[in-house]
Amino acid sequence: MERQIQSTIVIPNYNGIKYIENCLRSLEGEPAHIIVVDNGSTDGSRQIVQDKFPQVTLIGLDSNYGFCKAVNTGIDNSKTTYVILLNNDTEVEKGFVRALEGSLEQHPEVFSGSAQMRNLHHPELIDDAGDFYCALGWAFARGKDKPFANYRQRRRIFAACGGAAIYRRKVFDEIGCMDENHFAYLEDIDLGYRARLHGYDNLYVPEAVVYHAGSGASGSRYNDFKVGLTSRNSVYLVYKNMPLIQVILNLPFLFAGFAIKTLFFIKKGFGLTYIKGLCQGAALCLSEEGRARRVRFDRDRLYSYIVIQLELWRNIWYRLAG
Numbered sequence: 001m002e003r004q005i006q007s008t009i010v011i012p013n014y015n016g017i018k019y020i021e022n023c024l025r026s027l028e029g030e031p032a033h034i035i036v037v038d039n040g041s042t043d044g045s046r047q048i049v050q051d052k053f054p055q056v057t058l059i060g061l062d063s064n065y066g067f068c069k070a071v072n073t074g075i076d077n078s079k080t081t082y083v084i085l086l087n088n089d090t091e092v093e094k095g096f097v098r099a100l101e102g103s104l105e106q107h108p109e110v111f112s113g114s115a116q117m118r119n120l121h122h123p124e125l126i127d128d129a130g131d132f133y134c135a136l137g138w139a140f141a142r143g144k145d146k147p148f149a150n151y152r153q154r155r156r157i158f159a160a161c162g163g164a165a166i167y168r169r170k171v172f173d174e175i176g177c178m179d180e181n182h183f184a185y186l187e188d189i190d191l192g193y194r195a196r197l198h199g200y201d202n203l204y205v206p207e208a209v210v211y212h213a214g215s216g217a218s219g220s221r222y223n224d225f226k227v228g229l230t231s232r233n234s235v236y237l238v239y240k241n242m243p244l245i246q247v248i249l250n251l252p253f254l255f256a257g258f259a260i261k262t263l264f265f266i267k268k269g270f271g272l273t274y275i276k277g278l279c280q281g282a283a284l285c286l287s288e289e290g291r292a293r294r295v296r297f298d299r300d301r302l303y304s305y306i307v308i309q310l311e312l313w314r315n316i317w318y319r320l321a322g
Contacts, residue, residue, distance in 0.1 A: 007032040007082040007097055007166065010074030012067050014038070016088035017045040019213060024053050026091040031098065032084065035059060035077055037070040045088075066183035071162070075177055080169065087163040089213035091120065099208035100166035103154070111175075111200035112167045112192065114160035115208040118148055126150075127212045128164075130157030130204035131189060134315035135250045136257025137234050139189045142204070157204045158311065159192020164210040174198060179240070179293055181284060185226065186233040193241045194295060197304050227270045231261075231277025232284060239285040243297040246309060253316065 009032045013020055020036075027034060034056045038046040040063040049058050059073055075083050082101060086092070096115065103113040117128040129143035129151040141161065143151045160167075162178075165188070175194045178187045192202050214221070238247060238254060247254075258278065265274040284290045 003031065005031055005033060006080055006101055007084050008074070008078035008080045009034045009084045009086055009097070010071055010078065011036045011086050011088055012039060012070035012074070013041060013045055013049070013088045014064055014070075015041045015043040015045060017041075017043040017048065019089040020045045021048055021052065022091055023086070023088050024049070024056060026093075027096075029094065030092070030096060033057070033078070033080065035074045036088075037061065037074045039064040039066070039070050066180065067162075068178035068180040068182050068184065068187050071187075072177045072180065075169070075172060078169065082166050083169050083172075084166045085162050085164070086210070087212065089120075090117075090164055091211045092164075093209040093211075096208045096210065100205055102207075103203055103205040104166060104168055107201070107203060109199075109201050110168070110203045111171050111195040112160035112165050112202045113205040113208070114157060114202065115164035115166075115210045116148065116151060116204070116206040117161060117164050117210050117212045119145070120211040120213045123211055124148060127214060128161045129206070130155070130202075131159045131161050131192065132315050132318060133158045133189050133193070133312065134257075134319050135253040135309075135312040136260070136316055136319070137238055137250075137254045138257055138261070138319060139186055139234075139237075140319055151204075152206050154206065155204050157192075157202050158196070158315070159189045160202050162188030162191070163212060164208070166205075166208075171195065171198075171200060175200075181236065181289055181293055182233050183229060185230045186237050190233075190237055190240065193237070193308075196308055197241065197295060197298075197301055199301070199304055222265075222268055222270060224270065224273045227265060227273045228277040228280070231265075231274045232281040234258075235278055235281025236284050236290060239281075239290065240294050243305070246305065249309070250312065253313075 126143035128141040
C-alpha cells in the first residue's frame with residue numbers, strides 16, 4: 001500500500017523565472033503536496049508554474065508582501081502533518097522529503113529539521129548546515145563555504161534555515177508562524193528561537209540534500225535591501241525573544257557585535273544602510289506591532305532561558321573560531 005502523503009512543500013516565489021522551473025522539476029516524484037505562493041511576480045514566473053506544473057497549487061498574491069507572508073499563506077493552506085519550506089532558487093536530490101520526514105519521526109521532541117544546503121555552483125561546498133545565533137547578536141550559517149564531507153552527521157542546531165527545512169505543523173499552533181514584521185531575513189532564527197523557548201529542539205539533517213543558488217530574490221550577497229532588513233531585524237530579534245534581564249546581561253556583547261558589523265559594512269560600502277536599519281529596528285521594537293509580537297517572559301521556562309543563554313555565549317567562540 002502506498003504511504004500516505006505527510007508533507008506539504010511551500011515555495012515562496014518572487015520574480016524567480018531564472019530558477020522556479022528547475023526547482024519544481026527536481027521535486028517531481030517526491031511524495032508531497034506542493035504549494036507555490038507567488039508574491040506578485042512580474043517576470044512571467046507565475047505563468048510558468050501555472051502552465052507547466054498543473055499538479056502544483058498556485059496561490060497568487062497581488063503584491064510582494066515578503067517571505068513571511070508568503071510562507072504563512074502556504075502554511076494556512078496546508079493540511080499535512082509536516083510543512084517543508086523551500087526557496088525557489090534550489091534543486092533537491094531524490095529522497096529529500098523522506099529524509100526530512102524520517103528525522104522528525106525519529107525525534108518527537110524536534111520541531112524542525114534543516115536540510116544540508118550545498119552551493120548550486122560549487123556543489124562540493126556547504127551553503128548552510130543549520131543556523132546558529134550568538135550573544136553578539138549575529139546569526140550565521142554553519143559550514144558556509146566549507147567541504148560538505150565535513151558535515152555528514154546529524155546534530156542539534158539553534159534554528160533551521162528556512163530556505164530548506166521541515167516543520168512539525170501542529171507546533172505552529174503553540175508558538176505561532178512566521179512573524180510578518182520581519183518581511184524577510186532572520187525570520188527563521190526567530191521561529192527557531194521561539195521553539196527553543198517552548199522546549200523543542202531543532203535538528204540538522206544531512207541526508208536531505210539541496211543545492212542553493214543563493215540570493216535568488218535580492219540579487220546579491222550584499223545589497224541595500226538585504227543589509228537594511230537584516231540590520232533592522234537583528235535588533236528586533238533581540239527585543240522580541242530576550243527578557244529585559246537577559247538583554248542587560250548580553251548588552252556588552254551586543255554592543256560589540258553591532259559595532260563590528262557597522263565597521264564591516266562601512267568597508268563594504270553599506271555603512272549608512274546598516275546604521276539606518278539599526279534605527280528602524282529600534283523603532284519597530286517601540287511600535288505597537290513590535291510590542292504585540294514580543295514573547296512574554298514565563299518563569300516556567302527558566303530552564304530554557306538558561307540553556308539558550310549558555311549556547312549564545314558558546315556560539316561566540318564557535319563563530320569566531322570559524
